[in-house]
Amino acid sequence: MSKRKTTQRINSLILNLFIIALGVGMLYPILWLIGASFKPSNQIFTQASIFPKTFTLDNYVAGWKGIGIVGFGTFFKNSFVICIISAFANAIFCSITAYAFARLQFKGKNIWFAIMMLTLMLPSHVTTIPRYIMFRRVGWINTFLPIVVPKFFATDAFFIFLLVQFIRGLPKDIDESAIIDGCSKFGVYSRILMPLTVPALITTLLFSFLWTWDDFFNQLLYLTSPHKYTVPMGLRLFLDSSGISFWGPMFAMSVLSLIPAFILFFSLQKYFVRGIATTGIKG
Amino acid sequence: MKNLRRKRVLLDNLSSYAFLAPWLIGFFLLTLYPMFYSLYLSFTKFNIRTPPQWIGWSNYLVMFKGTETLPRDDRFVNSMMVTFKYVFTSVPLKLVFALIVAMLMNKKLKLIPLYRALYYIPTLLGGSVAIAVLWRRLFAADGLLNMILNSVFGLENLPAWISNPQYALSTLVVLGVWQFGSPMIIFLAGLQQIPREYYEASSVDGAGPIRQFFAITLPSLSPIIFFNFVMQMISAFQSFTQAFIVSGGSGGPLDSTMFYSLYLYIKGFGFSEMGYAAAMAWILLIIIASLTAISFRASGTLVSYGSGE
Numbered sequence: 001m002s003k004r005k006t007t008q009r010i011n012s013l014i015l016n017l018f019i020i021a022l023g024v025g026m027l028y029p030i031l032w033l034i035g036a037s038f039k040p041s042n043q044i045f046t047q048a049s050i051f052p053k054t055f056t057l058d059n060y061v062a063g064w065k066g067i068g069i070v071g072f073g074t075f076f077k078n079s080f081v082i083c084i085i086s087a088f089a090n091a092i093f094c095s096i097t098a099y100a101f102a103r104l105q106f107k108g109k110n111i112w113f114a115i116m117m118l119t120l121m122l123p124s125h126v127t128t129i130p131r132y133i134m135f136r137r138v139g140w141i142n143t144f145l146p147i148v149v150p151k152f153f154a155t156d157a158f159f160i161f162l163l164v165q166f167i168r169g170l171p172k173d174i175d176e177s178a179i180i181d182g183c184s185k186f187g188v189y190s191r192i193l194m195p196l197t198v199p200a201l202i203t204t205l206l207f208s209f210l211w212t213w214d215d216f217f218n219q220l221l222y223l224t225s226p227h228k229y230t231v232p233m234g235l236r237l238f239l240d241s242s243g244i245s246f247w248g249p250m251f252a253m254s255v256l257s258l259i260p261a262f263i264l265f266f267s268l269q270k271y272f273v274r275g276i277a278t279t280g281i282k283g
Numbered sequence: 284m285k286n287l288r289r290k291r292v293l294l295d296n297l298s299s300y301a302f303l304a305p306w307l308i309g310f311f312l313l314t315l316y317p318m319f320y321s322l323y324l325s326f327t328k329f330n331i332r333t334p335p336q337w338i339g340w341s342n343y344l345v346m347f348k349g350t351e352t353l354p355r356d357d358r359f360v361n362s363m364m365v366t367f368k369y370v371f372t373s374v375p376l377k378l379v380f381a382l383i384v385a386m387l388m389n390k391k392l393k394l395i396p397l398y399r400a401l402y403y404i405p406t407l408l409g410g411s412v413a414i415a416v417l418w419r420r421l422f423a424a425d426g427l428l429n430m431i432l433n434s435v436f437g438l439e440n441l442p443a444w445i446s447n448p449q450y451a452l453s454t455l456v457v458l459g460v461w462q463f464g465s466p467m468i469i470f471l472a473g474l475q476q477i478p479r480e481y482y483e484a485s486s487v488d489g490a491g492p493i494r495q496f497f498a499i500t501l502p503s504l505s506p507i508i509f510f511n512f513v514m515q516m517i518s519a520f521q522s523f524t525q526a527f528i529v530s531g532g533s534g535g536p537l538d539s540t541m542f543y544s545l546y547l548y549i550k551g552f553g554f555s556e557m558g559y560a561a562a563m564a565w566i567l568l569i570i571i572a573s574l575t576a577i578s579f580r581a582s583g584t585l586v587s588y589g590s591g592e
Contacts, residue, residue, distance in 0.1 A: 023401050033417045048430040097306040106299035125564040129557050130317035153309025214411045216524040232412035254413035265407050276468045
């Protein structure tokens with residue numbers, strides 16, 4: 001009996017070591033990036049080790065200034081503005097839509113729902129060019145509007161689906177009895193379902209924040225002057241003017257650009273897992 | 284009486300539609316209308332400054348066989364090949380890796396929640412410009428990979444992976460596979476649904492772990508594998524950021540990382556051939572739709588939906 005226990009223990013030790021080794025190997029590039037951001041530029045090209053031999057903050061100081069007149073302070077501010085507006089617009093308008101699909105009765109509901117699900121698979125490229133032309137016509141190029149405004153029309157079907165799934169899982173008798181008590185539809189949505197949907201709303205806020213943060217394509221398309229640039233666009237500026245001396249500052253700013261995702265992920269991990277497991281789409 | 288009831292139903296419908304209104308407006312204005320508009324543009328020559336000019340099937344003909352006046356667009360054909368290669372190597376590899384890791388994560392170990400979080404980090408960060416920038420440095424001639432290969436394994440004369448047309452696409456495949464976190468989590472959820480008794484009963488019958496994997500795990504997971512495959516395929520076809528950053532916006536070296544989306548962007552916004560780019564977008568839609576349909580067809584025979592589903 002005790003012999004079996006020891007083999008079990010050894011097995012689980014081996015398994016633990018294997019998982020850790022694989023994990024370290026996988027995360028090595030990121031750890032190296034973090035280490036390299038504290039190395040003087042000439043060592044970035046010669047050291048495979050994570051830990052800097054000489055520790056310096058120069059890269060961060062130089063990187064924060066950016067290239068030319070606009071610094072990373074502006075890029076971060078722009079990114080945060082776009083992402084926070086997008087996240088809340090998504091949460092509000094996708095949940096209103098989800099409420100309609102999950103709870104209300106109306107003619108044509110099934111057809112609209114099927115259409116909504118189809119838009120989930122629609123490659124965005126089909127609408128990219130016309131949207132660009134439309135937004136250009138109304139003078140929205142080089143503003144945040146083309147990126148932010150679509151979120152006010154619940155265009156991210158993924159989140160509608162996530163919220164519909166969640167609301168369908170809530171017991172129906174709560175809102176039914178509220179309606180019998182004379183509560184309006186909006187009252188049911190805002191006072192009963194919204195509070196119960198908080199976990200799914202957090203998942204929505206999280207993913208829309210992070211996806212907008214990383215959404216390079218639209219930012220590349222619509223933001224044309226450095227004053228409007230976001231963090232990914234700021235990083236790209238470094239690449240365009242790439243000389244050896246820029247790698248250090250670029251690494252430093254890359255590390256900073258990853259911090260919001262890190263913080264959100266580790267403080268709200270369970271919402272991540274739930275979001276992926278219930279809808280199962282990219283992450 | 285009947286009239287009153289009809290009126291109430293109508294009002295009820297209207298007030299429900301009020302909740303649907305934002306989405307409906309968005310759907311018509313930002314999805315459906317643009318779709319038709321881009322379909323129209325795909326039959327025109329359009330550079331955004333002058334009005335679109337109808338040219339019939341010309342854009343489509345140029346893509347696949349050329350017209351009387353214009354040769355076939357070999358860069359388009361190449362971008363299609365590159366994208367197919369990317370999708371059909373990175374997605375299967377990613378799923379295999381995700382499944383293996385999910386099975387490791389399904390073991391009873393105390394630290395599993397921590398491990399799961401750590402293994403998800405590449406997915407969390409992998410789509411960003413920052414990681415694409417890092418990738419350029421990892422696979423450069425004097426990059427991290429070659430430093431390690433050189434100092435640990437003593438290898439010399441290593442290729443500059445990123446600037447070598449033979450290897451450049453593989454570095455992007457590695458980047459894609461590295462982000463296996465989402466399918467891993469979905470597989471893990473699926474594995475936890477498989478009743479323990481299946482394994483217990485089969486081991487009583489003398490089945491080893493490999494036999495169990497093929498007889499129990501794989502069939503039970505088949506709907507999830509299929510689902511993951513379709514979803515990952517759809518998003519892989521649309522990959523853009525990695526190729527853009529790693530190749531510096533050029534799709535190079537020698538168009539070896541010229542993803543479909545990247546070529547569409549270059550055509551539409553670099554060369555201002557918006558009609559052509561719109562046609563490319565529609566071809567992409569058709570490719571994705573038909574591959575999804577084929578997958579669903581195939582799933583009828585390959586996927587087993589057990590009584591538990």
